[in-house]
Amino acid sequence: MKTKLFILAAMSCTMVAFSQKNELKSAEKAIKSGSAAEAKAAIESASALIGSADEKTQGQFYFLKGETYAMLAKKGDASAFNTAIEAYNKVISLESASGKAKYTAESKQKLSGMTADLVNAAVEDNNNNKYKEAANKLYLGYKLSPSDTVYLYYAASSAVNGGEYEQALGYYNELKDLGYDGSEVKYTAVNVATGETEEMNKTQRDLMVKSKTYKDPKEEKSPSKSTEIVKNIALIYTQLGQDDKALEAYKDARANDPKDVNLILNEANLYFKLGDKDKFKSLMAEATALQPDNADLFYNIGVVSMEQGNIEDARNAYNRAIEINPGYVNAQLNLSTTYVNEGNGLIDAMNSLGNSRADIAKYDQLKKQKDDFFKKGADILEQALKLNPDNQGILEQLKNIYGALGDNENFMRLKKLIGE
Incomplete structure (x- = not known):
């Protein structure tokens, strides 16, 4: 009797394994035909007992799961990106532990391609004013490709555009901790035939100039974004009503760019809100000393003073703006x-x-x-x-x-x- 039970159990295990392999074959076939729904159904059917499968079958399952959810993500299911990434990473983890790397190289390649998919989807979301969704996708793209820190920068910008200030704050603080600069060098030269200035990479530009089909090579470095980042951190803390953190952030921002007049005005406004009118006035004096002939500056001082009920200060500022312009x-x-x-x-x-x-x-x-x-x-x-x-x-x-x-x-x- 014991022998019979053992044989039945063995037969049962064989049937489960056979069923899993059938489901994986179905998933593979559905993926090849482009049917994401069928592939998902097959993967879900195979998932219940995958933990008991051998390493080879598990590797195949998670790779196909990654393929399935990557396809769903491309078809517009934003939540599928995370599942696909987790599945591909699971493949890499499993095969690293087992020493058998059948799907590892392809999984890494798929993850790299998914970065581009995430960025493209985020661009479309931004165009459709879906800023939070865009920010989430850009952040995922950054996590997949940490060397592309610019994705984190754009994730923060998208979050700000969507009014997701706490989310943006987290991204900006991460950028600050990374020491992100964001400046780029643009290489240009003038096309001799057309007279137009064209931008290209340095190697190509140098070759074109050497061939004498281009002339007047120039290099232009864009401004660092570090000042903008610390400034935005300060502004977001102000927006969130976290005044103590905002003041600390303004100190960092001012240290980074002590002559940014708009930054001085924002800091002054915060001091006024906190009841420190002396600090408010000293900062206003600092701003006007930096730019005594800036009509826009005096106009902004007038607006701030008017909002705070300082009518005479507002009138003096508006009169000065009109005197200049x-x-x-x-x-x-x-x-x-x-x-x-x-x-x-x-x-x-x-x-x-x-x-x-x-x-x-x-x-x-x-x-x-x-x-x-x-x-x-x-x-x-x-x-x-x-x-x-x-x-x-x-x-x-x-x-x-x-x-x-x-x-x-x-x-x-x-x-x-x-x-x-």
Whole structure:
């Protein structure tokens, strides 16, 4: 009886092995025919007992599994990339341990090709505004090919574009720890026949110049991306409300590029948020000392000051921007708005007054103040209109001010200029 049981068990094992081999043959056939669904079904059917299979069969199974999920990934199943990568790596691990490398070389080749597939899929995702998906794929591409650190850089950029700030922060910190520079050298020469400047690799460029079909060889190194990386780390910490980490990151960023004015402005804004107005003012002074004739800088200072409620500082900054660039429309509009807003701020007080003689007198006083603010705002835009007579933003805002003042003559003049 014991012998019979032993024979039955042996027969059972043989049948299981035979079934697995049939499933693997089915998977292989489906892969060759391009039927990913059939291959997946066969692989799933064979997977239940693969742990008990011999090393050769396991190697074949995981290779075919990698092939199947790589095909699914190419057909648009983004989740299949990870499974394919894990399967190919399993092949390499198994065969390394056994010393039999039947599928190892091809698995490594497939993994290398999958990097290109991931990058191409990520480009398509970015084009379709699927930024998180693009970031995930680019990061996988980087993990498959760690020497191509640029994939990690683009993964961070995609994450930022998708508003995935914590994900981007992780990537940027990894880039920083790696000391990623990202600068490249571009090699160019002028095509003698066409006169066009063309870019090529150094070896080809040198050969073309030597053949005298090209001339004027040049090399241009693109700026390092290290400053951008530390800057983005600081900005993301600010975005996430992690102020202490943001301040530390700004120190790193400023050490990397102490003359980056936008960086100074962002750091200044954070200090203002934290209530350190003295530090805010010193940083603003530092920025203007670096670029005393930068109209955009003074405009940005005006915007920051306006947002923080520092109206006089905002006006001084806008006036300086206009002094540098008399046709700076946005500075003129914002400067006008500071006066309109101050006038509007008196309306609640006016409406709260009663009908007593004192209240009526107070009302008249506040109304005059309000109208004076509105007129200052109008005067600024009338001056702006001389340099930009067709600017719709100026015309609309000026019309609204005259409407609020009850100045019907000027109101109708502006309506006519607008074409209403």
